[in-house]
Amino acid sequence: MCGRFALFADDDELVSLFDIDLLPDESGPSYNIAPSQPVAVVMERTVDDSESVGLDGDRPRTRRQLRRLQWGLVPSWSKTPGRPMINARAETLTEKASFRGAAVHRRCLIPANGYFEWQAPAEGATTKQAWFLSGGPGDPVMAFAGVYEAWKLPRSEGDRENRWLLTCAIVTRAASDFLGEIHDRAPVVVPEPAWDSWLDPRLVDRGQVDAMLHSMPDPHLVPRHVGPAVNDVRTDEPGLIDPID
Numbered sequence: 001m002c003g004r005f006a007l008f009a010d011d012d013e014l015v016s017l018f019d020i021d022l023l024p025d026e027s028g029p030s031y032n033i034a035p036s037q038p039v040a041v042v043m044e045r046t047v048d049d050s051e052s053v054g055l056d057g058d059r060p061r062t063r064r065q066l067r068r069l070q071w072g073l074v075p076s077w078s079k080t081p082g083r084p085m086i087n088a089r090a091e092t093l094t095e096k097a098s099f100r101g102a103a104v105h106r107r108c109l110i111p112a113n114g115y116f117e118w119q120a121p122a123e124g125a126t127t128k129q130a131w132f133l134s135g136g137p138g139d140p141v142m143a144f145a146g147v148y149e150a151w152k153l154p155r156s157e158g159d160r161e162n163r164w165l166l167t168c169a170i171v172t173r174a175a176s177d178f179l180g181e182i183h184d185r186a187p188v189v190v191p192e193p194a195w196d197s198w199l200d201p202r203l204v205d206r207g208q209v210d211a212m213l214h215s216m217p218d219p220h221l222v223p224r225h226v227g228p229a230v231n232d233v234r235t236d237e238p239g240l241i242d243p244i245d
Contacts, residue, residue, distance in 0.1 A: 002115050002186070003034075004115065005114065005115035005116065006030065006116075006139075007030060007111055011023060013141070015066065018042045018143075019064060020042070021065065024067060031236050031240045032230055032235055033071070034071075035071050036084065037070070038068040039068065039069060039070075039168065040066060040110070042065070042143070043065050043067060043148065045062065045201055046201055047062065067166070070084070070166065070168070071084075071167070071168060072086050073088070073102070073147065073167045074167045075097070075098045078151060084167060085098060086169055086170065087170055087171070089173070090171050090188055091173065093147070093213060094209055102147035104205075109144065109145070109199060112144055113142075114135070116132055117131050117133060117186075118130055118183070127228070130227070130228060131223045131225060132223070132230075132240075132241045133221045133222070134224075135219070135221065135222070142189050144170045144171070144189060145198060146169060147168065147169055148166060149166075152164060171213070188213065191219075194216065227244050
């Protein structure tokens with residue numbers, strides 16, 4: 001699974017890396033992003049205006065945005081927010097009622113410099129060991145496969161417009177043999193050549209989405225031991241990702 005991650009790349013780097021067209025809001029770095037918190041999400045939507053037909057003929061233009069969404073997906077049909085789901089299993093993403101609509105129509109990328117995982121205690125130990133997994137030296141930005149939803153908030157007295165809660169989930173799958181020694185689940189990391197396809201709102205065939213998802217290669221991630229301070233979600237500082245012996 002993925003229950004905590006870090007993103008300390010600034011907005012300028014993300015805008016350049018993901019070729020962002022629209023940046024509605026900004027935020028600073030976080031070294032301990034936890035469920036229910038806002039997370040940076042890259043999404044692509046068709047442009048709904050009179051110029052929606054672009055240079056490629058009848059295909060509508062798209063606009064790529066960097067938005068902040070609440071981590072923990074609430075299905076659009078849910079009567080209450082209930083218990084938001086932070087992860088979505090790749091094996092059932094296009095089938096499960098909570099995610100299949102989003103898998104077809106609302107896919108996104110969730111940038112991260114790395115994520116935390118906790119390994120079961122070794123023999124004789126009493127506490128889990130925290131790890132930070134990243135792409136290697138410098139912790140370059142990676143992109144988790146994600147899905148998002150919009151849930152209509154109940155109108156309060158005096159409201160004239162509908163208000164929406166935008167939420168997202170990280171797609172996970174069985175971990176590779178090496179990563180599986182730390183935890184049996186891992187986020188799906190979308191390689192850069194597949195970013196455009198994963199974000200393309202015109203790709204709405206469930207079978208094609210499923211095939212694309214299952215064709216994602218295992219990422220090359222480098223784990224390192226980190227200290228127990230990350231266990232406290234209130235702690236957010238660069239030292240959380242420093243390696244320990």
